Amino acid sequence: MQTNLSKDGGHALRLHGIGKTFPGTRALDGVSLEVSRGEIHALIGSNGSGKSTLIKILAGIHAADPGGEIRVGRTRFAASEWTPACARAAGLHFVHQVPTVFPSLSVAENLAIGRGFVTHRGWRIRWTEQRARAKQLIARFHIHATPDMPAGELGPADQMLLVIARALQDLEDEHTGVLVLDEPTASLPGPEVERLLETIRHRAALGQAIVYVTHRLDEVLRTSHRVTVFRDGRTEGTFETAGMDKSKLVSLMVGRAIAQDPRRAAARASTNRVLSVHNLAGGGVSRASFDLRRSEILGIAGLLGSGAADILRILFGVVPMASGEIILHARRFRPEGPRAAMAAGVAYVPPDRALEAAFPTMSLRGNLTGGGVARYFRSLRLLHDVERADARGAIERFIIRASSTEQPQSTLSGGNQQKAVLARCLREQPALLLLDEPTQGVDIHARSEIHALLREAAQRSTSIIVVSSDFEELAALCDRVIGMVRGRIVGEARSPSLDGRCLTELAQLTPEVGA
Incomplete structure (x- = not known):
């Protein structure tokens, strides 16, 4: 259901009273958010605060609880009836942390995916026009590429910009629609981060509304106009970024000040x-x-x-x-x-915990004990009680926030998933x-907690x-x-x-x- 509004007051996106309940968990409890045209609006919060759940509701992946409202421009929707089709029709565009490019296809071909190729009546592709359009988009989004270059040859920032260009290419003008960026710089090296941020600032200056989800508070402070803080599934508040610093943001995120990550004292010289x-x-x-x-x-x-x-x-x-x-x-x-x-x-923790380091469909217990399951077998029997007790001990020792040992790994927040992966490795007391x-x-x-665990492991003779x-x-x-x-x-x-x-x-x- 949607209703036309008489005026929108310059807001590109308004969310009010958004809630989401999973079995046994209240993930969102009446959160609100307002994003204006021409604004970079940062969305921050600790792992498990509800940011990812809200983004999935906006994309139509999760259905919100009844009672909330989503307004995009001049139209109003019941949040519980919002779908992926609604998101597309309303002009919401999503770019996720890992850019979805097709490395063996050219830049022009990647840009055509989703929008479609320019063709003759006989369905033959009009490559001259296709390349010309790609060239315009490359210039518009400041991508270091040519239309015929394979996308796999682009650097990480250019791949991210290619995905952003593909998402926004059909906008009728520069200030329509809403661009949602979810951790766009998480896997980028420093020099590439600044290139991407500069392009994002340029898009906002042209009137584009941007929701910027990140854990990097320095990027929030130097890039966004306003910041909304989530904590425990609720909106802690929305603030002008100009009046903020990192310590204030951290206090709002966790409900208290936390000590600065102490610099490790140099290890004693050893032969x-x-x-x-x-x-x-x-x-x-x-x-x-x-x-x-x-x-x-x-x-x-x-x-x-x-x-x-x-x-x-x-x-x-x-x-x-x-x-x-x-x-x-x-x-x-x-x-x-x-x-x-x-x-x-030797133990190894790869960069992609979901695909390479964890077992998402298994329980937290299985993820914690999987590295040494043989120790729980006696006379062809698996000692479940011992395994559960060890898992509970690991949860406490490695500060993993979970409802039980049987909670699915995939339902933990990103930080707690990473601590579970580290716990599985460190429980084996690796030398390296x-x-x-x-x-x-x-x-x-x-x-900060992960760094403390690593320092403790080093003190216990792990290099x-x-x-x-x-x-x-x-x-x-x-x-x-x-x-x-x-x-x-x-x-x-x-x-x-x-x-x-x-x-x-x-x-x-x-x-x-x-x-």
Whole structure:
């Protein structure tokens, strides 16, 4: 049901009294939101605060409880009757955290998907017009590309801009519709983030209404006009960003001030080397050499394509080692696969927890104990009581917020899912823990808790290597950070002189010729 309104007061989107109840959980409790034309409106909150649920209601994926209202421009809808078709017809456009591009297709072909190709009567594609239209969109959205370039060759920011262009290309003018961006910079390196944010600011200056969902509070402060804070399924309030700082936002999100993530004291110098890597090559790695000591947290700073993530994959046996030497615990180590790496005391947490690190349809208990299920078998019987007790202990120790051990993993918030993945690894007390983007997509409170868990693990003699596109995170967490460019180690920085600026510079050094 929809009703025409006499006037909209300049608001592109209004939500009022939106509620959502899942079995045993009140996910949203009468939340409200107003977004004006030409505004970048940030939406923030801790994991589990209700942000994702609201976005799914707006997209028509979840049906809201009866009683709420959605207004888009001059039309009003009952929230419980809102559908994906309503969202499309009302001009709502969604761009999710992982850009949905088709890498083997050209930029022009990617832009045509959804809208359709320009064709002759005989259904033959009019490529000249198709490329001309793509060229206009490339210029309009500041994409570094050509119409015939394969989308897979674009950088991450350009892939995100390509998806935004595809979503907005059919708008009749620049100030109609609403663009909803869900964590668009979560997987982008620093320089690419600023390019994307600049384009978003340009879209808003032209009159586009933008809802910007993010955990990165620095982006909220320097990009948005207003910010709405969610906490425990309720709207905590909407505020002018100009009057905010990070500490105020954090207090609103969690209901109290939290201590700044303390910078880790540098690990004491030790001759006890857990790992030595010499001239390692394989995947995107070329002649990389470094050492790792017991209880040390080592960061690797590198932009996309630097090869930093491939170092972790080689050490875990996911990417074949082409040449070089790895010494682990004073023995030569050449993992033939993950099973061999785990047998040697190596654990790995990949960047995509949902697809690569967790079992979404299983219970939290199954996710926590799956790494060592053999210990619960006695005489061909699974000791369920012991398993449940261990799972409860892990939930308490690793600060996982869940209703029970039997709660499905997929229903946990992002931060709690990540802590469950870490818990499964750390319960096995690995000698070497490899982490790729360990806090991607989690809020500042969960990030602080994860960092504390990693510091505790290091104190218990686990050595850790962290790859992160967030250089401020590396500076706060690590004893030492090495920079990687085009597959090679180019330099090193040590605590306590680490900071995001120096690591950004380190990750962009030019490798020495012949090095």
